Amino acid sequence: MTLIAWIIIGGLAGWIASKLMGTDAQQGLLLNILVGIGGGLLGGWILSLFGGNPMGDGWIVSLVTATFGAVVLLFLVGLATGRRSIRA
Incomplete structure (x- = not known):
């Protein structure tokens, strides 16, 4: 995959994961x-x-894999920082 594809799929996966984990309001595009x-x-x-x-x-498959990994990553960061997601 090209660098542009990594950025696009990464952005989508990060956005989907932040919606699933309830951290979207805390994160920007970058x-x-x-x-x-x-x-x-x-x-x-x-x-x-x-x-x-x-x-x-x-x-x-790359998008699903990246989204799964991003959810795991956000969960681990939440554990490390002691923050809990607030779901509306």
């Missing part, structure tokens, strides 16, 4: 992109532990 890209790396690593192929499965 943080959504960073969380999504970090989530993609984390999700790809977790997927490879279970024998999955995080590379080359298409953009939909």
